[in-house]
Amino acid sequence: CYSGYTVFRGICYKVYSTPKSFGDAAAFCRQHGGTLAMPRDAETNTFLLSLFKPGQFWFGLRKEGRFKWLDGSALGTYNYWAPGQPNNEGGNQD
Numbered sequence: 636c637y638s639g640y641t642v643f644r645g646i647c648y649k650v651y652s653t654p655k656s657f658g659d660a661a662a663f664c665r666q667h668g669g670t671l672a673m674p675r676d677a678e679t680n681t682f683l684l685s686l687f688k689p690g691q692f693w694f695g696l697r698k699e700g701r702f703k704w705l706d707g708s709a710l711g712t713y714n715y716w717a718p719g720q721p722n723n724e725g726g727n728q729d
Contacts, residue, residue, distance in 0.1 A: 643682045648672060650686050660693045661705065671695030673704045675713050 636647035647669075655663060664670050673695040674680035683694075695705035702710040 641686065644679065648683070648686060650692075652690075655693075657693050657697070661695070670705055673706065675704075675711065677713075 636642045637649075640647040640649045642648070649669070651660075651663070661671050671693050672679075672683050674683050696702055696710065697705060704710065
């Protein structure tokens, strides 16, 4: 991984603290050769939460009829979310 990144299970992660909308955050990650994080299991989710505390952050999940990961794959059965999440925040979470 490049300097400033943290590796977990062979994937490099970097935290950016500048507030952005979902679309702007996703575009920023793409411009830097990455994507928003897509935690598909409890261990990865726990790792990501340890990087981001405190505050709010985006995961690479969007709703187009149904929730899907940014890579196009289905949300699946993993559901380690806060109560009521994911909820698309009135259409503002993309």
